[in-house]
Amino acid sequence: MRLIPKEIESLWTLFTAPTIWALHFLACYITAAVTCAKAGAVPFSFDTMRLALGLITLAALAGIVLSAVLAWRQWGFGSGDPPHDEPTRKDRLLFQGFATLLLSGLSFVAVLFVAMPLVFIGACQP
Amino acid sequence: MPARPCGPYRPSGTTARSTAIHRRALPLLLIPLSGCSGIQSALDPAGDEAAAIYTLFLVMVAGGALIWLAVVGLLLHAARRREAPWSEKTAGRLIAWGGVAFPVAVLLALLAYAVWLMPAIRPWLAHSAPAARPIEVTGEQFWWRIRYPAAEGMPAFETANELRLPVGARAVFALKAQDVIHSFWIPALGGKMDMIPGRTNTLSLLPTRAGVFRAPCAEFCGASHTLMAFSVVVMEPEDYAAWRRAQAGGNPATGSEGERLFAGHGCAGCHGIRGLTETASLGPDLTFFGQRQTVGAGTLANTAENVARFIRNPDKVKPGAKMPAFDMLPDGDIAAMADYLVGLK
Numbered sequence: 001m002r003l004i005p006k007e008i009e010s011l012w013t014l015f016t017a018p019t020i021w022a023l024h025f026l027a028c029y030i031t032a033a034v035t036c037a038k039a040g041a042v043p044f045s046f047d048t049m050r051l052a053l054g055l056i057t058l059a060a061l062a063g064i065v066l067s068a069v070l071a072w073r074q075w076g077f078g079s080g081d082p083p084h085d086e087p088t089r090k091d092r093l094l095f096q097g098f099a100t101l102l103l104s105g106l107s108f109v110a111v112l113f114v115a116m117p118l119v120f121i122g123a124c125q126p
Numbered sequence: 127m128p129a130r131p132c133g134p135y136r137p138s139g140t141t142a143r144s145t146a147i148h149r150r151a152l153p154l155l156l157i158p159l160s161g162c163s164g165i166q167s168a169l170d171p172a173g174d175e176a177a178a179i180y181t182l183f184l185v186m187v188a189g190g191a192l193i194w195l196a197v198v199g200l201l202l203h204a205a206r207r208r209e210a211p212w213s214e215k216t217a218g219r220l221i222a223w224g225g226v227a228f229p230v231a232v233l234l235a236l237l238a239y240a241v242w243l244m245p246a247i248r249p250w251l252a253h254s255a256p257a258a259r260p261i262e263v264t265g266e267q268f269w270w271r272i273r274y275p276a277a278e279g280m281p282a283f284e285t286a287n288e289l290r291l292p293v294g295a296r297a298v299f300a301l302k303a304q305d306v307i308h309s310f311w312i313p314a315l316g317g318k319m320d321m322i323p324g325r326t327n328t329l330s331l332l333p334t335r336a337g338v339f340r341a342p343c344a345e346f347c348g349a350s351h352t353l354m355a356f357s358v359v360v361m362e363p364e365d366y367a368a369w370r371r372a373q374a375g376g377n378p379a380t381g382s383e384g385e386r387l388f389a390g391h392g393c394a395g396c397h398g399i400r401g402l403t404e405t406a407s408l409g410p411d412l413t414f415f416g417q418r419q420t421v422g423a424g425t426l427a428n429t430a431e432n433v434a435r436f437i438r439n440p441d442k443v444k445p446g447a448k449m450p451a452f453d454m455l456p457d458g459d460i461a462a463m464a465d466y467l468v469g470l471k
Contacts, residue, residue: 105226109230109234113233113234113237116241117241119238121245122245
């Protein structure tokens with residue numbers, strides 16, 4: 001069963017994980033900045049915001065894991081060894097799959113790092 | 127031939143000569159160590175926030191040293207000649223664990239530690255405590271205006287270039303700047319915070335040990351930036367309370383010669399002395415000037431000779447100081463005023 005058409009299993013999937021990382025970064029920073037700047041005016045507490053951003057983080061991590069699984073499949077589940085540098089359609093596909101897998105790993109760690117303050121910071125600085 | 131303690135240069139001399147060089151180089155090696163204690167050292171903490179930063183420093187240095195040793199060990203191992211080199215699979219596994227998993231885990235742990243430490247270094251929740259009324263500190267070229275708030279029935283008052291705090295009580299500062307960006311930093315008590323014109327930054331510190339500390343301006347602010355510092359005197363609570371009570375009364379007129387000259391030569395046009403002149407606040411307040419550690423905001427020791435030197439030509443002691451030179455006054459007048467100021471205790 002294919003989750004996505006083979007035709008777009010290409011550069012588009014390559015960008016998925018870094019895009020999720022970027023959106024998660026923006027969501028965390030903008031939400032925290034607006035909540036603290038409008039403290040008292042927003043209808044929810046800081047802890048509610050932490051919880052909401054925590055759920056967004058879980059969703060982002062799930063998206064990245066999905067992207068990694070698809071990339072792993074595209075890479076042939078690690079059947080061939082890199083560098084996949086033959087000028088053939090097969091090697092291009094394997095190379096993209098491998099690159100996507102590595103980018104997914106990087107994005108996963110980056111999202112964890114961005115979300116880290118949610119665990120430790122419990123209030124806005126006045 | 128002069129001794130050269132640094133660099134790859136090797137004199138072709140005897141062992142005796144190289145021993146002499148080592149002996150001369152030793153004091154140079156000790157210079158960095160002198161930074162580990164004293165009145166202006168973050169490595170000799172006298173406050174909660176400084177202690178947290180010191181622990182962070184130790185963890186970073188120890189962790190960095192361990193990782194450095196491991197990397198150098200691997201380098202030596204890799205450079206060794208051996209019969210059977212590692213298989214590609216084993217090498218790949220080493221790269222995956224040592225080059226990816228280990229750095230990710232270490233960075234994750236360090237980030238978690240640093241973020242967890244943040245509230246201890248900048249305890250902003252303490253600001254909202256109702257009792258915490260901030261001491262206002264304003265950076266000016268090149269001195270510090272300090273305003274204590276009214277407390278326990280005692281009125282607010284202004285002083286300059288010397289901060290006094292009770293040990294064991296949390297102090298909150300409202301940091302401002304008059305002209306350019308300065309930075310407020312008491313290394314023995316905690317981290318630094320910028321003072322920005324048009325903005326009020328809040329910092330909170332908890333001194334835990336009595337003593338006298340030096341606090342330099344930590345943001346380049348002009349010709350005398352390096353001569354802009356203040357003293358911090360952390361006192362036992364009862365001593366602090368006595369000092370705080372005495373501030374309200376100030377230095378009432380005594381009719382001395384120096385006092386008459388101080389008013390007559392127009393010093394009181396810029397400098398206030400509570401009890402004598404109230405209104406002027408263009409320059410540093412001089413009430414109880416004789417109690418202060420330094421003259422010229424941390425520039426010289428507070429002696430009558432140094433005060434006279436400063437009055438005669440402030441720009442020579444402190445380039446760019448706004449106070450004009452008074453070298454046209456007779457030496458006797460300057461000496462009398464210096465004696466008067468040093469006697470304000």
